[in-house]
Amino acid sequence: MKYFVTGGAGFIGSNLADRLLNNGNDVIVYDNFSTGFPEFLNDAGKFKTFRVVRGDLLDIEFLTRSMSGCDFVFHLAANADVRFGTEHPDKDLKQNTIATFNVLEAMRLNGIKKIAFSSTGSVYGEAAVIPTPEDAPFPVQTSFYGASKLACEGLIQAYCEGFGFQSWIFRFVSILGERYTHGHVFDFYKKLLKTPGRLDVLGNGKQRKSYLYVQDCIDAILFAIEKSGEKVNIFNLGTDEYCEVNNSIGWICSSLNVAPKLVYSGGARGWIGDNPFIFLDCSKIRILGWKPKYTIKEGIIKTLSYLEENKWVLDRQ
Amino acid sequence: MKYFVTGGAGFIGSNLADRLLNNGNDVIVYDNFSTGFPEFLNDAGKFKTFRVVRGDLLDIEFLTRSMSGCDFVFHLAANADVRFGTEHPDKDLKQNTIATFNVLEAMRLNGIKKIAFSSTGSVYGEAAVIPTPEDAPFPVQTSFYGASKLACEGLIQAYCEGFGFQSWIFRFVSILGERYTHGHVFDFYKKLLKTPGRLDVLGNGKQRKSYLYVQDCIDAILFAIEKSGEKVNIFNLGTDEYCEVNNSIGWICSSLNVAPKLVYSGGARGWIGDNPFIFLDCSKIRILGWKPKYTIKEGIIKTLSYLEENKWVLDRQ
Numbered sequence: 001m002k003y004f005v006t007g008g009a010g011f012i013g014s015n016l017a018d019r020l021l022n023n024g025n026d027v028i029v030y031d032n033f034s035t036g037f038p039e040f041l042n043d044a045g046k047f048k049t050f051r052v053v054r055g056d057l058l059d060i061e062f063l064t065r066s067m068s069g070c071d072f073v074f075h076l077a078a079n080a081d082v083r084f085g086t087e088h089p090d091k092d093l094k095q096n097t098i099a100t101f102n103v104l105e106a107m108r109l110n111g112i113k114k115i116a117f118s119s120t121g122s123v124y125g126e127a128a129v130i131p132t133p134e135d136a137p138f139p140v141q142t143s144f145y146g147a148s149k150l151a152c153e154g155l156i157q158a159y160c161e162g163f164g165f166q167s168w169i170f171r172f173v174s175i176l177g178e179r180y181t182h183g184h185v186f187d188f189y190k191k192l193l194k195t196p197g198r199l200d201v202l203g204n205g206k207q208r209k210s211y212l213y214v215q216d217c218i219d220a221i222l223f224a225i226e227k228s229g230e231k232v233n234i235f236n237l238g239t240d241e242y243c244e245v246n247n248s249i250g251w252i253c254s255s256l257n258v259a260p261k262l263v264y265s266g267g268a269r270g271w272i273g274d275n276p277f278i279f280l281d282c283s284k285i286r287i288l289g290w291k292p293k294y295t296i297k298e299g300i301i302k303t304l305s306y307l308e309e310n311k312w313v314l315d316r317q
Numbered sequence: 318m319k320y321f322v323t324g325g326a327g328f329i330g331s332n333l334a335d336r337l338l339n340n341g342n343d344v345i346v347y348d349n350f351s352t353g354f355p356e357f358l359n360d361a362g363k364f365k366t367f368r369v370v371r372g373d374l375l376d377i378e379f380l381t382r383s384m385s386g387c388d389f390v391f392h393l394a395a396n397a398d399v400r401f402g403t404e405h406p407d408k409d410l411k412q413n414t415i416a417t418f419n420v421l422e423a424m425r426l427n428g429i430k431k432i433a434f435s436s437t438g439s440v441y442g443e444a445a446v447i448p449t450p451e452d453a454p455f456p457v458q459t460s461f462y463g464a465s466k467l468a469c470e471g472l473i474q475a476y477c478e479g480f481g482f483q484s485w486i487f488r489f490v491s492i493l494g495e496r497y498t499h500g501h502v503f504d505f506y507k508k509l510l511k512t513p514g515r516l517d518v519l520g521n522g523k524q525r526k527s528y529l530y531v532q533d534c535i536d537a538i539l540f541a542i543e544k545s546g547e548k549v550n551i552f553n554l555g556t557d558e559y560c561e562v563n564n565s566i567g568w569i570c571s572s573l574n575v576a577p578k579l580v581y582s583g584g585a586r587g588w589i590g591d592n593p594f595i596f597l598d599c600s601k602i603r604i605l606g607w608k609p610k611y612t613i614k615e616g617i618i619k620t621l622s623y624l625e626e627n628k629w630v631l632d633r634q
Contacts, residue, residue, distance in 0.1 A: 086479040089425075093418050097468060101410050108406075125474070128452070135445070135454040140549050142478040147471030151414060154464030157442070161459040162403040162589050232457050272479050 002026040004070040004112075006057060006103060007077030009036025011179045012118065014044065015214050016074060016221070021047045030066055031077065032056040037316065040179050057099035064106040072114045074221075075103045078149075081182055082122055083271050085144025096148035097155070104159045116168040116225060119153055121210070121236065121280050122146035123171060131281035134171070134234045143273030153234075160231045168225050173238035173280055176299040177214030178306045181313050184245065185300055188252050189307050190314050196258040202270030205246040205262065208277045210238045213299035216292040223290045236280040239292045245270075251297055255304045319343040321387040321429075323374060323420060324394030326353025328496045329435065331361065332531050333391060333538070338364040347383055348394065349373040354633065357496050374416035381423040389431045391538075392420045395466075398499055399439055400588050402461025413465035414472070421476045433485040433542060436470050438527070438553065438597050439463035440488060448598035451488070451551045460590030470551075477548045485542050490555035490597055493616040494531030495623045498630050501562065502617055505569050506624050507631050509577060516570075516577040519587030522563040525594045527555045530616035533609040540607045553597035556609045562587075568614055572621045 003020050007013040008029025013036065020027050026049040029041065033054060044050045053066045057077055067073070079095040100117070107115060123146050124132045125139040141147040159165040174183055191199055212220075220237050228235075253259060268276045294302070307314065320337050324330040325346025330353065334344050343366040346358065350371060361367045370383045374394055384390070396412040417434070424432065441449045442459040458464040476482040491500055508516055529537075537554050545552075570576060585593045611619070624631065 085475065089422065089476075089479075090418070093415070093472075097414060098410070101407070105406065124455075137452040138441075138455055140551070141471040141474040144472075144475045144479060147468070147475040150471045151464070151468030154458040154467045155410075155461075157458040158402065158461045158464040158590070159406075162406075162461060234457070273475070 001072060002028070002070045003072050003074060004028050004030060004067050005074045005076060006030050007036065009033055009038065009040050009052070010076065011181055012175055012214060012217065013074070013076040014040035014179055015177070016076070016218050017041070017044045017050070019218050019222070021050055025049065028053060028066065028070060030055055030063065035181065037313070057102050058094065060102040060105060063102055064109050067106045067110050067112065070110070070112055073103060073107055073112060074116045075100060076118045078118065079145070082143050082145040082273065086272055089144055092144040092148035097151040100152040101155055104155060107165070108159070108163055113165045115156060115165060116221060117152065117156055117170065119149045119169050119171045120146060121171050121173050121238070121278050122275065123150045123153065126275055130277055131279045132236070133281040134236055134284055142275065157232050167232050168228070169232065169234045170221060170224070171234065171236045171280065172217065173210035173212050173278060175214050175217050176211050176303045178302070180214070180303050180306065185248060185252065185303050186307070188249060189304060192252065192256055192258055192260060193314070197260055198263060199249065199260040200263045200265070201245065201249065202265050203245065203267055203274065204264050205244065205249065207245045207268070207270060207274065208242045208279065209245060210242045210278050210280060211296045211299050212238050212292060213294040213302060216294055220285060220290050224285055224288065227288045235285045236282045237285065238280040238282050239296055240282065241296055242279045243296050248300055251300050252304060255301060318389060319345070319387045320389050320391060321345050321347060321384050322391045322393060323347050324353065326350055326355065326357050326369070327393065328498055329492055329531060329534065330391070330393040331357035331496055332494070333393065333535050334358070334361045334367070336535050336539070338367055342366065345370060345383065345387060347372050347380065352498065354630070374419050375411065377419040377422060380419055381426050384423045384427050384429065387427070387429055390420060390424055390429060391433045392417060393435045395435065396462070399460050399462040399590065403589055406461055409461040409465035414468040417469040418472055421472060424482070425476070425480055430482045432473060432482060433538060434469065434473055434487065436466045436486050436488045437463060438488050438490050438555070438595050439592065440467045440470065443592055447594055448596045449553070450598040451553055451601055459592065474549050484549050485538070485545070486549065486551045487538060487541070488551065488553045488597065489534065490527035490529050490595060492531050492534050493528050493620045495619070497531070497620050497623065502565060502569065502620050503624070505566060506621060509569065509573055509575055510631070513575040514577055515580060516566065517580045517582070518562065518566065519582050520562065520584055520591065521581050522561065522566065522579065524562045524585070524587060524591065525559045525596065526562060527559045527595050527597060528613045528616050529555050529609060530611040530619060533611055537602060537607050541602055541605065544605045552602045553599045554602065555597040555599050556613055557599065558613055559596045560613050565617055568617050569621060572618060
């Protein structure tokens with residue numbers, strides 16, 4: 001199989017590209033390197049079946065040409081930071097919604113009909129049902145990021161109905177692990193390296209969040225694609241647990257052997273649109289037979305080990 | 318109050334503008350006249366408190382200038398035809414999703430924080446629960462139109478959370494009545510005038526659809542805005558009944574006094590993405606105290622009377 005991976009120089013994308021290559025596939029990574037790193041493709045570069053294309057998803061003509069000959073698209077490129085939507089309201093629209101439309105059009109023009117998409121548990125907003133299943137009550141959006149991913153899901157589903165596409169849509173919790181380059185574990189680690197005696201925390205630290213280790217995430221994606229064959233296949237991806245921000249701070253401090261003064265900004269939400277409790281019901285994929293190998297705590301510790309051994313990523317942000 | 322009505326030269330928009338003016342308000346209609354008609358604003362034009370601006374929602378700078386000084390935005394402009402999404406996949410994205418983003422940005426730049434939006438029952442796709450309530454299970458989109466309206470809803474909700482906007486989102490069934498210029502009653506009427514002996518029908522005629530008379534729709538919109546004050550207020554709007562396409566064909570033929578041969582294209586769906594059963598649970602607004610004055614059949618007959626007296630609209634399409 002020949003796979004096209006958008007955002008393939010990023011955190012999840014580069015790990016996925018490595019896995020696909022090791023499984024004997026051809027891979028084209030398409031990335032604008034706005035947040036991805038060439039270094040993340042060092043392993044992939046050793047394969048003759050690998051090619052990287054530097055390009056932007058908003059350049060639909062170049063995207064369409066670059067996708068030629070592929071069988072399956074993993075669309076992972078996105079503005080993936082949920083926190084800063086109000087600072088640039090058009091960013092999620094362009095980099096997520098319009099970019100996804102371009103990916104779908106490029107697929108249609110190339111006759112490619114299978115797509116896997118990295119959506120997010122943020123599409124549930126502040127969910128009425130927790131743990132939140134895929135068919136939770138029709139949610140109300142609380143972030144520009146979630147709203148844009150919802151728009152992407154809708155577009156993908158319309159292409160499935162209208163043009164005979166088949167899709168796998170994954171609503172992720174936060175993903176952790178090797179090549180992790182943004183999010184709160186990253187931010188806390190970076191801050192504590194600089195000022196081990198003090199840690200500023202957004203909100204009251206009691207926000208309950210869910211995480212999944214990146215290799216578990218990739219296992220789940222490939223497993224679900226193999227095991228499910230509906231026109232539109234939607235899966236929550238997470239572990240069966242959650243933790244408080246204060247828990248993860250504790251694990252990070254313990255791992256770094258620091259005891260900072262914790263300074264909370266206060267409030268149940270760390271930022272506008274922050275969801276104080278994210279916990280997805282993942283029984284749909286669990287019933288198919290997948291389960292995560294790592295706990296949240298193990299995922300965080302693996303992430304810290306990676307950052308410890310790859311301090312260059314801290315300086316490049 | 319000074320209202321800004323996008324799509325105000327269109328079917329629902331012009332009826333709404335008339336109502337707002339008659340209620341003593343100032344109204345600015347913003348329309349690109351791609352499907353609206355200047356004639357629909359003849360009544361409005363008699364008011365000194367009325368102004369019409371010919372402009373496109375994709376021209377965000379002009380839109381922002383035009384909106385200056387308004388208190389409340391009714392955003393009705395849209396590509397409103399659910400049927401032809403696959404013929405031009407970018408039309409719903411541009412005219413609905415991006416246009417709505419521009420409306421929201423123009424509001425933000427002008428400090429306007431209240432918006433009412435014409436969404437659609439199509440956002441429920443092929444609903445798992447019928448009659449379908451506002452908090453139905455998270456739907457899967459089946460049309461480009463529905464997907465774009467879903468994207469608009471998400472954007473509006475994100476602006477409510479992120480920028481303190483307040484919104485009223487109305488998920489309409491099909492609306493009928495004076496100034497109705499597209500949809501199946503229009504198409505059937507036009508066809509039967511031309512060839513009274515034959516009527517081609519998309520699908521098997523057994524699709525079950527819901528309709529609401531335009532003045533009932535406007536009553537409901539103004540009622541809901543008055544009676545509900547949440548940050549995000551979502552309401553289904555329809556009657557408590559549905560009819561088969563064959564029923565409406567019967568009423569149309571009876572009204573026109575014709576007995577055509579009915580030629581069905583066959584299948585449960587009239588087109589790709591057609592929903593064979595649309596029936597919304599409107600108890601949320603009914604509980605507040607609104608109820609429709611007209612039945613579906615009465616709405617269709619009023620529509621036919623309008624078309625009979627305004628044949629010019631048939632030629633302008």
